[in-house]
Structures are given as structure tokens and as C-alpha cells.
Amino acid sequence: MSNGDINYDRINDYGAVRISLASPHDIRSWSFGEVKKPETINYRTYRPEKDGLFCERIFGPEKDWECACGKYRGMKYKGMICDRCGVKVTHSRVRRKRMGHIELAAPVVHIWFFKAMPSRLGTLLDMKTTSLEKIIYFQDYVVIDPGDTPLKKHQLLTEEDYRKARENYGDAFEADMGAEAIKKMLENLNLVELAAELREKLDEENRKDKPSKQKQRDLVKRLKVVEALRDSGLGGPQNKPEWMVLECIPVIPPDLRPLVLLDSGNFATSDLNDLYRRIINRNNRLKKLVDLNAPEVIIRNEKRMLQQSVDALFDNNRCKRPVLGSSNRPLKSLTDMIKGKQGRFRENLLGKRVDYSARSVIVVGPDLKLHQCGLPKKIALELFQPFIIRRLKELGHADTIKSAKKMLERKEEQVWDILEEVIKNHPVLLNRAPTLHRMGIQAFEPVLIEGNAIR
Known part of the structure; x- marks a missing residue:
């Protein structure tokens, strides 16, 4: 698969995943260009700086089907590379996929x-x-x-x-x-x-x-x-x-380490951008010192600082002196994004949010029978949404799915009548964490109640 023609529907083509060491050749082959400057965006134009951490030539255009200078606009120019700015005309979502790299002046x-x-x-x-x-x-x-x-x-x-x-x-x-x-x-x-x-x-x-x-x-x-x-x-x-031992470092796509303009006019940025910036600054300084034939002691010190900045990028918490942010807290490194409950694996890959499900506090309901559970009305409305939409269309209250959804949003009277009708034939599955044995998940007959807690 070529770098330019990424097919986004190939997610199920894989039978297994194997983790191995990445060779310098692999890292360079993933990359769409070398990041040479520590700048992110121009603070007057709000456009990404060329060869910087958000460069459109490396990571792809910010606007769909439009190059950086605006010479080529529209889908008719799909795949063209602008001769003026060097940006490929493509969808902006490639900024979530495309990687760059930093060529290190000394191995780390x-x-x-x-x-x-x-x-x-x-x-x-x-x-x-x-x-x-x-x-x-x-x-x-x-x-x-x-x-x-x-x-x-x-x-x-x-x-x-x-x-x-x-x-x-x-x-x-x-x-x-x-x-x-x-x-x-x-x-x-x-x-x-x-x-x-x-x-x-x-x-x-x-x-x-x-x-x-x-x-x-x-x-x-x-x-x-x-x-x-x-x-x-x-x-x-x-x-x-x-x-x-690394000769070059991969730079993850910019949309995975965003820079956001706040209403106050300030910028909120991912910690990774600061960590990458430190590496590029030190790397560029080391290159200059080598070119100037600086004394060995100075070059050695700069190499040590480069090693420390790369350590902070990969795992800031393992460093002797972690790099601190503005509020004196250690910056979140790549390892922090992967590990733990909120990490990429447990949060996004193993556990995903599911449609037509809900989570709430549970309280005792002494008036309920053993096979019943009290379900708050707004939760029931979300759980049984497809059934309600179909019934609204069958009864002629709505002509399209869009109009049926609007009726649901407005919570019209017909919606509650249909909900009462639907829940009679549909039990719900309740899971009480921690699910240590099979009785942790059971089916119950829902009874509509007011409030927010499940009974």
C-alpha cells in the first residue's frame, strides 16, 4: 500500500498483530517528510509553519480538497501536488494518519x-x-x-x-x-x-x-x-x-496531538508538542555545534541533553528529572497515552462506548417485584430509540426517520405512549460491576420511573 493512497476501509484485513522493534528504515518509510523546525503555527495567520510540527506538506491539508496556498480547490484536483506550496490535494482526515520523522544529529x-x-x-x-x-x-x-x-x-x-x-x-x-x-x-x-x-x-x-x-x-x-x-x-x-538505539524519531500525526484556539484567544496544546519542540531545538543546536567544530565537552553535553529530551518524549515519568509544564506537573509522554485505564489500549481498543446502552447509579426499589427494575424515562428513551422510531412511522405520526427523531427530542405525548407499549415485550440486561460471576448480569422487565437512578 503506497503512502499516498491509504484505504480507510481495510481495518478488518488483519488476522494477527505482531509487535517488534522498528528499524531506522521502517521509521523513515512511515514518514511523509522530515520535521526540521520547532514551530507549530504562525500566530498571525493561524496557518501551520512550513517544515514545522503541523506542516501541511508533511501531514496533509487542514481544509478538505484544498492546498495550503489555495491554488487548487475542489475534488477535481484530487491527488495533485501543488507546485507552489507542495501540499497534496486530499481529505483533511489524513492529518490523523500521516507521520513525520526527526533525523537525529546523534543516536540516542x-x-x-x-x-x-x-x-x-x-x-x-x-x-x-x-x-x-x-x-x-x-x-x-x-x-x-x-x-x-x-x-x-x-x-x-x-x-x-x-x-x-x-x-x-x-x-x-x-x-x-x-x-x-x-x-x-x-x-x-x-x-x-x-x-x-x-x-x-x-x-x-x-x-x-x-x-x-x-x-x-x-x-x-x-x-x-x-x-x-x-x-x-x-x-x-x-x-x-x-x-x-534510535537514529531517527517518528513524529505522530498532528490531529493526535492537537493545538486548539480557545475563546480567550489563548492556545491549548497537547504536551507532546512541547516535548517534540525540545527535541528539535536541541537537535538543531547540536547540528550547528558539530558544523562549527565546537569543543568535545560542549558537544558531549548537548548530546546528553538530546538523550534526556528523547527520554522525556517516550516516558517522562521514568526520567530522573521529569519535564514539568506550566502548573509544575510532569508533561504527559507517549507512554502515558498508552498505559493505564485511560490509555489507548484499555480505553479505545479493548473497551468502546456502545450505542443504545446507559450507565447510572443504582438505588433500592422495595416496591418492585423480583424480576423488575426501575428504568428512568430518559434512559429508556435512549435504549429503545430504534423501536420508537419504527412505531412512530408505522402509526403515521412521522413520515421520515428525521421527523421521528425530532419528535423524540421534543418528547411529544405519542412518544411516551409508544415507549410504554415497547417496553412490555423487551427486557433489559443489567450489569452490576464488578462482574465476578455470571449472576452479575441479569435480564429484568423495565418499569418506567422518574429521576436519574436505576432501581
Whole structure:
């Protein structure tokens, strides 16, 4: 399926969903253009800035079938790309689908893989999380290849140790810091050989008279991660460990992180826009410093700040110092949008709002029989809406569905008579949370009552 011709009716074409690491090539292939500027919209014209976080050339037009400059308008120009502004003439809903990307001036490590418990990166490289943090945030060097020197592989060196080692051994060993060092270490891993080596060590440990339980646990844990990565290519493209280090970052569609003009003239914006803006500002500053051949200390500091801003975008709560908003609260990151009860999975994918259903407080109704429930009139009107509309048409009170709906809105007398008639033959299902056994959901004969509570 090409990027331009998205078919919106293919939602049921999938048989299964598989989650895997995204390669830099994948991230760039999802994208419709690189976001280069931190600006969102022009505050005089209220139009998106070119190459900014709301750019119409990247994410699609704000108005249906109209390019940004207004040269092409109407469905007759469908699919045309304006030669003046570069915007494709299409439906504005593509702004909910189209993604962009940010090309990073220096690689950064994905926070999920080194800060999560247990740390996948730590398990894979057989290193402690604290050691990884020292490398990633430019505190210590790590030996990538010791060469012929007495240094050990993956050994940490302070600034002073590194200087002494360079004086003693020159270029005989390779050491680095930051995400570049982590990436080199991951690229040097041979998963097939490592899995075989770990299995051998595990068998060796098991053969001992008094095997160490802790060592066995650590080996099994590491073996699981290594084999999962090794075998990931069986059902699709193989996950490579170095993809845990990001070269570019996807930018989610603008309609999923909106910027809204309020009646007061101020703008309400999604926290994600602030987090993306910080990344772009720091990334652009790092590019300039590299071009100017700035001292290594300054570049290193800027790379660390870039790493921190990307960490905040992915999971702000896991950062040591979360990025705070105007009211001193931590900004909501991508992880916060996904996790929890109000997250994308539980709120939107697993639990959806259903038509012709209602939710209300329940109170005792001592005058009701065992098989009856008291249903408030306005709830009953919503639940039995299709039946009432059909009956209104059958009895000739309304000619069209539209006129029948208007009668429902006005709550005319005929509507209540029909409602009384309809509920006689239609029991309702009531669910009392928490539904821990089958009796939590039962059918009842509805009895119309005043008020808002179900009895």
C-alpha cells in the first residue's frame, strides 16, 4: 500500500498483530517528510509553519480538497501536488494518519530498553543498569574492543582512567561513551554464538554439585532475551539489537496531538508538542555545534541533553528529572497515552462506548417485584430509540426517520405512549460491576420511573 493512497476501509484485513522493534528504515518509510523546525503555527495567520510540527506538506491539508496556498480547490484536483506550496490535494482526515520523522544529529538509546525493569539492554550486554546510565549520559567511557591491552571488554573507565589508558596503550584499544558506544556494542553481538555460549555455561552450572541458583537465574534470563531476538526473524523481519538505539524519531500525526484556539484567544496544546519542540531545538543546536567544530565537552553535553529530551518524549515519568509544564506537573509522554485505564489500549481498543446502552447509579426499589427494575424515562428513551422510531412511522405520526427523531427530542405525548407499549415485550440486561460471576448480569422487565437512578 503506497503512502499516498491509504484505504480507510481495510481495518478488518488483519488476522494477527505482531509487535517488534522498528528499524531506522521502517521509521523513515512511515514518514511523509522530515520535521526540521520547532514551530507549530504562525500566530498571525493561524496557518501551520512550513517544515514545522503541523506542516501541511508533511501531514496533509487542514481544509478538505484544498492546498495550503489555495491554488487548487475542489475534488477535481484530487491527488495533485501543488507546485507552489507542495501540499497534496486530499481529505483533511489524513492529518490523523500521516507521520513525520526527526533525523537525529546523534543516536540516542530508547528509554524503554534500559530503564525498564528488568533492563533488556543490561540483560543483553550483561551489564548493570547503573553502568549503562553512566555510559549513556556521558559520565564514563566503556571499552568496546580491548585489543592486546590488559583492559577487559565492557569495562568502565572514568575520564582520568581513559586518559591514562590512551597514554599507555595509544590506539591499541577502542573505547567510547554515549549511545554510539552502546550501538557499537550491540552491533558486535553475534546472537547465535552468544545463545550457544550461554547454553554451554548453563549446562556447566547445572552439572556442578552445588550449582549457584542466582547464576542459573541470571543465565536463563539472559538466554531468554538472546533467543527471543535470535528467533524473531522466523515470523517476519529479524529484530536487530542495535535498533534499540534510535537514529531517527517518528513524529505522530498532528490531529493526535492537537493545538486548539480557545475563546480567550489563548492556545491549548497537547504536551507532546512541547516535548517534540525540545527535541528539535536541541537537535538543531547540536547540528550547528558539530558544523562549527565546537569543543568535545560542549558537544558531549548537548548530546546528553538530546538523550534526556528523547527520554522525556517516550516516558517522562521514568526520567530522573521529569519535564514539568506550566502548573509544575510532569508533561504527559507517549507512554502515558498508552498505559493505564485511560490509555489507548484499555480505553479505545479493548473497551468502546456502545450505542443504545446507559450507565447510572443504582438505588433500592422495595416496591418492585423480583424480576423488575426501575428504568428512568430518559434512559429508556435512549435504549429503545430504534423501536420508537419504527412505531412512530408505522402509526403515521412521522413520515421520515428525521421527523421521528425530532419528535423524540421534543418528547411529544405519542412518544411516551409508544415507549410504554415497547417496553412490555423487551427486557433489559443489567450489569452490576464488578462482574465476578455470571449472576452479575441479569435480564429484568423495565418499569418506567422518574429521576436519574436505576432501581
